[in-house]
Structure formats: structure tokens, C-alpha cells
Amino acid sequence: MPETVENASQQMLRERLPYYVENPPATGLVERFLDAFAAILEHTDYKPLLDSYCRTTNKCNRCSVTCPVYQVTGEARDVPCYKTTLLLQVYQRYFSLGGWMRSQFNTHAFELTEEIILEMADVFYRCTACRRCTLECPMGMDHGLITRLGRYILSLAGISSKALQVSVREQLEGETHNTSKIPKVAMLNTLEFLQEELEDQFGLQVEVPVDKQDRDFVFFCAVSDYLMEPDTLLGNLAVLYAAGDWDRWTIGSCNYDGINYGLFYSDWHLERIIKQLVGEVERLNGKNLLIGECGHASRSAHDFVPVFGGKRPSPVVSFIEYTLDCLRKGKITLNPNIITQKVTYHDPCNIARGGWIVDQPREILKSFVKDYVEMTPGGKLNYCCGGGGGLVSIDEIHDYRMEVGGRKKAEQLIATGADICIAPCANCKKQLKELVEHYEIPCEIMGLHDLILKAIEIPGGKSAEERLEEAQLYAM
Amino acid sequence: MASFEYNGKAVDVDEDGFIEDPSVWNEELAKALAEIEGVTEMSDDHWKIVHYLRDYYKQFGIAPMVRKLCKETDTPLKRIYELYPSGPAKGACKVAGLPKPTGCV
Numbered sequence: 001m002p003e004t005v006e007n008a009s010q011q012m013l014r015e016r017l018p019y020y021v022e023n024p025p026a027t028g029l030v031e032r033f034l035d036a037f038a039a040i041l042e043h044t045d046y047k048p049l050l051d052s053y054c055r056t057t058n059k060c061n062r063c064s065v066t067c068p069v070y071q072v073t074g075e076a077r078d079v080p081c082y083k084t085t086l087l088l089q090v091y092q093r094y095f096s097l098g099g100w101m102r103s104q105f106n107t108h109a110f111e112l113t114e115e116i117i118l119e120m121a122d123v124f125y126r127c128t129a130c131r132r133c134t135l136e137c138p139m140g141m142d143h144g145l146i147t148r149l150g151r152y153i154l155s156l157a158g159i160s161s162k163a164l165q166v167s168v169r170e171q172l173e174g175e176t177h178n179t180s181k182i183p184k185v186a187m188l189n190t191l192e193f194l195q196e197e198l199e200d201q202f203g204l205q206v207e208v209p210v211d212k213q214d215r216d217f218v219f220f221c222a223v224s225d226y227l228m229e230p231d232t233l234l235g236n237l238a239v240l241y242a243a244g245d246w247d248r249w250t251i252g253s254c255n256y257d258g259i260n261y262g263l264f265y266s267d268w269h270l271e272r273i274i275k276q277l278v279g280e281v282e283r284l285n286g287k288n289l290l291i292g293e294c295g296h297a298s299r300s301a302h303d304f305v306p307v308f309g310g311k312r313p314s315p316v317v318s319f320i321e322y323t324l325d326c327l328r329k330g331k332i333t334l335n336p337n338i339i340t341q342k343v344t345y346h347d348p349c350n351i352a353r354g355g356w357i358v359d360q361p362r363e364i365l366k367s368f369v370k371d372y373v374e375m376t377p378g379g380k381l382n383y384c385c386g387g388g389g390g391l392v393s394i395d396e397i398h399d400y401r402m403e404v405g406g407r408k409k410a411e412q413l414i415a416t417g418a419d420i421c422i423a424p425c426a427n428c429k430k431q432l433k434e435l436v437e438h439y440e441i442p443c444e445i446m447g448l449h450d451l452i453l454k455a456i457e458i459p460g461g462k463s464a465e466e467r468l469e470e471a472q473l474y475a476m
Numbered sequence: 477m478a479s480f481e482y483n484g485k486a487v488d489v490d491e492d493g494f495i496e497d498p499s500v501w502n503e504e505l506a507k508a509l510a511e512i513e514g515v516t517e518m519s520d521d522h523w524k525i526v527h528y529l530r531d532y533y534k535q536f537g538i539a540p541m542v543r544k545l546c547k548e549t550d551t552p553l554k555r556i557y558e559l560y561p562s563g564p565a566k567g568a569c570k571v572a573g574l575p576k577p578t579g580c581v
Contacts, residue, residue: 020491162491167578179579186536193544224580227565230543259579393580395492395566426580 009114013159016118019125019394022165025158029114034094036156041095044267046149050091053146056139057081057088063133063143068383068408069126080133080143083123086116087150121159124150125397128405129264129389130349135381147389151265163394164261168269171257177276178223178257187256190226197234202461206241211284212250217317218281219251220258220301221292222426229426232293235449235456239323242458243331249290255280258297259426263304263350264390270300274308277301281314289316293447295348295425296388302356318351320424320448324360327367334368335464338455342371344418346409346432347382348425355380361424361448368455373416383408385423387431402438406431410439424448482508492566494576498533501573510571514561522559522571524549529572539569539577 006014006026013024025032041047063080064070070078077083092099093110103109124147131144154160167179176183182190191208198204209215225233240249255276262270281289289305291298301316326332345365351357358379366372377383386406391397413421413436421436421443423429432445455464462470479486480493482505488496493512495501506526510518518526528549532540539545542564546553553564560567565577 163578170578180581181538181575181578183537186538186540189536190541190544193541197543222580227539227541227577227581230541393578430580 012114013118013121017121017125017159018397018400020162020396021159022162023158029117029157030112032157033090033117033153034112036153037090037095039156040149040153047095049145050088051096053084053141054088054092054096057085057141058139059085060138062136062138063141066132066136068130068132068386069128069404072404072407077119077123078126080127081137081141083120083127083150084141084143084146086120086123087146087153090116117154117157117159120150121154124154125161125391125394126400126404127389128349128384128386128391130384131353132349132381132384134353144389148263148265148267152267155266160265161390161394163396164265164390167259167393168261168266168273171259171261172269172272172276177255179259179261180223180227180257182223182226184253187226188253191251194230194233194237197230198237201234201467202238202458204241204458204461206237206246208237209246209250211253214285215248215250216245216287217249217290217322218284218286218288219249219290219292220256220277220280220297222259222294222297223257224259224426224430225292225294226256229429229447229450231450231453232447233449235447235451235453236292236319238453238456238458239319239326239332239449242333242456243326245326245331250284250286252280252284252286254283258291258294258301260297260300260304261390261393263296263300270304271308274300274304278305278309278314282310287314289314290319290322291316292319293424293426293449295350295352295427297426298357299350299354318357320351320357320360320364323449323452324364327364333457334364334452334455335457336368336370336455338464338468339369339420339451340371341419342373342417343369343420343422343451344373344375344413344416345378346375346385346413346421346423346428347378347380348423348428349382349384349388350425352380352382361422364448364452365422369451373418375412375416375421383412385409385425385428385431386435387427390427392427392431398434401431402435406435410435410441413443414439414441418443420444420446420451422446422448422451480508490576492570492576494570495573496575498573498575501530506571506573509573513567513571515559515571519559521551521555525551525556525559525564525568526572529568529574533572533574539565539574 010024127147129144129147260273298318480489
């Protein structure tokens with residue numbers, strides 16, 4: 001293969017950005033950016049939003065006090081409103097009449113340069129899109145949305161994170177149709193392994209339903225759970241089985257990935273990924289999408305299946321809501337004598353910030369955990385794990401995620417003194433596990449259903465106490 | 477594209493040092509990759525993990541679930557981190573010549 005030599009512009013881009021970019025554009029970055037911006041404005045509804053933001057922005061900096069990144073760095077580039085202004089000034093100059101007229105008469109008028117584009121490419125990937133700043137903005141601006149729009153324009157201009165891009169490409173155009181490239185045979189083999197685990201732990205012989213028609217729930221987890229999180233999945237299976245809903249759900253073998261990185265950098269991909277999920281539900285004639293433990297997968301499905309899911313979009317149910325429903329109806333029993341450690345709960349931004357899933361997991365946890373402690377602040381006011389907005393998947397910015405993005409979360413976690421931190425999200429779990437290792441915090445990170453797995457009583461299976469004894473014996 | 481040299485031969489690797497073409501893998505290459513991962517000598521325990529990963533990859537096209545790897549090779553996760561300090565996904569898989577894991581892994 002001939003070695004391709006990159007020009008000065010491409011090399012500058014690589015030196016300037018901390019994340020890998022596939023085939024950075026060789027020339028015409030400014031034109032590319034403006035073309036992409038124009039195309040997005042033509043085909044979307046962003047224009048009225050940007051007009052409104054241009055008029056209302058106060059640049060009062062109240063958002064800075066809420067931003068976990070700014071609180072650590074104190075740098076101007078990390079003020080949410082500053083980031084938004086970078087994009088708004090481009091919009092005003094090139095896509096509003098007033099801005100264009102000013103540029104005709106003012107020799108010092110703003111001009112977009114490569115340097116400004118690179119600054120945006122830097123700051124929009126320092127933001128974890130946690131949207132904590134939206135709570136404080138007196139004008140109601142959503143800087144997280146601007147982060148996504150900025151990344152969207154940049155991606156069409158040729159700049160996006162390689163880690164996100166290769167995952168989405170596999171999900172939309174690859175053979176496996178999922179972000180972790182797990183072929184169907186491997187997924188089925190993993191299900192067999194989980195069945196063996198259920199037999200070992202509970203003495204139960206079950207077959208996980210795959211490709212069953214007409215079921216109430218079609219299950220989509222963060223596909224990485226099939227590689228990394230056996231206990232989260234086993235907890236999911238245990239709840240479905242104990243609740244007597246084993247004949248009501250299925251996994252689809254053509255599409256089993258709830259992850260949607262489109263939510264982080266591309267509305268176009270977001271829509272295509274949602275349509276893939278909906279297509280799988282339609283193929284199986286399922287009724288609801290049941291989304292596993294994952295913040296952004298839950299939010300993207302919850303918010304966008306109604307938008308892109310056709311004329312009669314299927315309802316979206318988060319597994320946390322499903323489990324709480326089973327608990328309230330008395331369909332599952334959680335033994336309150338099993339979990340004796342101090343437990344805290346981390347709110348994934350994507351499900352908590354809008355107030356959608358805040359109380360439900362707490363109600364579940366408090367029903368069987370003796371020593372539950374809140375993290376402060378929590379709920380809608382929570383701090384991001386530091387790996388939100390897709391940053392957790394970008395390995396090369398690990399140090400940034402540890403020292404900057406996740407610092408506030410690490411401080412919070414230490415302050416709780418908890419032995420176990422529940423984080424019902426594949427992104428958050430990965431980041432928090434890296435954080436506790438980095439800061440040497442003696443706290444175990446796990447999913448909500450990992451903990452439920454320990455305490456659940458399954459009719460016909462070994463009791464939670466028996467399983468605890470066996471686990472203690474094994475650990476000795 | 478970056479390349480990695482061992483025994484005078486060059487192999488294409490990605491930014492993180494994962495080999496681009498899993499079929500060029502051999503044990504000599506594994507030893508050279510292991511050195512980068514901070515493994516000075518490949519013991520039998522190291523090889524057990526690598527061979528299991530390769531066999532599984534050949535059959536299923538991806539690495540196994542981490543717990544399956546631990547169970548089938550009878551190696552606790554803690555021990556895997558001792559053998560491969562960067563862990564099963566980023567360390568052991570790299571030495572075994574598997575592609576870099578993608579998505580939330």
C-alpha cells in the first residue's frame with residue numbers, strides 16, 4: 001500500500017486535536033464547514049432555534065458554575081456559553097441578513113478561519129453533553145444540543161472522533177449491525193453461556209427466547225453488555241423469569257444493539273439507527289421496545305422512536321421502569337437481608353437530567369438495600385460520570401476523562417463512603433470503573449440489575465441466601 | 477497507517493498498536509506485541525489466554541464475554557490483569573492479534 005503523505009493542514013489538525021480523526025480533510029476546511037452548516041439549516045429545524053439563541057444569549061456565565069469540566073479547569077474555553085457562542089457567531093455572520101450586512105461595512109467583521117473550526121473541534125469534544133448547564137441558564141439555552149449540532153456540522157465537514165465513527169459505520173453498514181461488531185453466532189453463543197450461568201447460580205434450566213414473534217417486549221441492551229456485563233444481563237433475565245414474563249419477550253437476532261452514538265454527533269445517524277431498531281420490532285411484530293441498562297440508549301429510543309418510528313411508533317420501556325412495575329405489582333420479590341454493604345446511586349445524565357428516571361431506581365434500591373446513601377447533588381442535578389457524550393468510547397482521551405471530566409464525580413463518590421455504586425448505564429459503568437481505579441477509591445461499580453441479581457427470589461430456583469452462601473464459599 | 481517492526485518485518489497496526497490484519501498473527505509477533513504491553517516473558521498462563529482468545533475469535537469472529545474467558549481458562553479476572561496489565565480487552569486481545577474492540581468496550 002503506498003504511504004499517503006498528509007499535508008500541513010492535516011498534520012496541524014492531528015496535532016491540535018486529542019482524539020483520532022479518520023482521513024482529515026486536506027483542503028478547504030472553512031468551505032466544507034460552511035457548506036455542511038448550510039445543508040443542515042436547509043434540511044432541519046435548527047434555524048429558528050439558532051435565531052432565538054442569538055437573540056437571547058446573555059453571556060452571563062451562570063452556566064459555568066454548573067459545568068463539571070469548567071469547575072475543574074477554570075478555562076474560558078470550557079464555559080458552556082463560550083462554546084455555544086463560537087457556533088452562534090458563525091451562524092450570525094454567514095446565515096443571517098444582519099450579520100451579512102455588517103460584514104459588508106465593517107472591515108473588522110468576524111470571519112471564519114481554520115483555527116476557529118479547530119477550536120470548535122476541540123471544545124465540542126471536551127464537553128460531555130451532560131446538559132447540567134441547562135438547569136442554570138436563565139434564558140433556557142441547551143448548550144448540550146449546541147455541542148451535538150457543532151459535532152454534527154464538524155462530522156459532515158470531515159472531523160469526528162474515529163472511535164465513534166467506526167462504531168456507527170459498523171452498526172449501519174457493517175455485517176453485524178452493532179457497535180461492538182458482535183456477530184449473530186457470537187451473540188447466540190453468549191446467550192448459551194448466560195443460560196449456563198443461570199443454571200449454575202439458580203439451578204434453573206431456561207432457554208432465552210430469540211426471534212419469537214408477537215411478543216410484548218423486544219429487548220435491546222447496550223450491545224457491549226454481551227462482552228462486558230454478564231451480571232447486568234443475568235439480572236435482566238432473572239427479573240423477566242421471576243415475574244412470569246418469560247413468554248412475553250424476545251431478543252431479535254438481526255438487531256440487538258440499543259446503542260445510538262448518533263445522539264452524540266449526528267442527527268442523520270441517530271435517525272437511521274432508530275429506524276433499524278424499529279425495523280427489528282416490526283419484523284418480529286413486537287409491541288414495545290425494552291431498553292436495557294443504558295442512559296443514552298434509553299434516552300435516544302425514548303425521545304426519538306416517537307419521532308422517527310413511523311405512523312404508530314412502539315412504546316419504549318426502560319428496563320428500570322419495567323422492574324419497578326414488577327416490584328410494585330408484587331411480581332418479583334427482592335430479599336432485604338442480602339445486601340448489607342453501603343450502596344449509593346449514580347444518575348446517568350441521559351435519563352435523569354430531564355427528570356424521566358430519577359425516583360424509580362431509588363424506590364427499587366430502598367426496597368431491599370439496608371444501607372442506602374444518596375450522592376450529593378443527585379437526581380436531576382447530578383454530576384456527569386465524565387465520560388458522557390461518547391467520550392468514554394474514546395480511549396485516547398482517557399487522561400482527560402480521569403483528571404478533568406470525571407474529577408467532580410470522583411470527589412462525590414469518595415464523599416459517600418459507599419462500598420457499592422450503582423450506575424445503570426454501560427457508558428457510566430465503564431467510566432466509573434476507570435475512575436475508581438485511577439483514584440484508588442474502594443468502591444465497586446455495578447449495574448442496578450447486578451445488585452438485583454443477588455437479592456432476587458426466583459420460584460423454583462435456589463434462594464438468595466443459598467446463593468450468597470455459595471458465593472462466599474467460592475470466594476474463600 | 478502506522479507500522480510495527482519485529483524480527484526485521486513490518487506489520488500494519490492502528491493508532492493503538494492493534495494489528496490491522498488478524499491473519500498475519502504468529503507466536504513471534506505475539507511475543508513482540510506482548511513486550512509493548514509490559515509483558516517481558518510469555519509464560520504458559522499467558523499463552524493459555526492468547527490461544528483461547530484466538531480459537532474463540534476464529535470460530536465466532538469476536539472476543540468472548542470476559543467472564544467466559546475467565547471461566548473457560550480457569551483464570552480469575554484479577555489474574556488476567558496481572559498477566560496483561562492493560563486488561564483482557566486492550567491487553568490480551570492485542571497480543572492475541574484481535575482487532576481493537578469498538579463501541580462501549
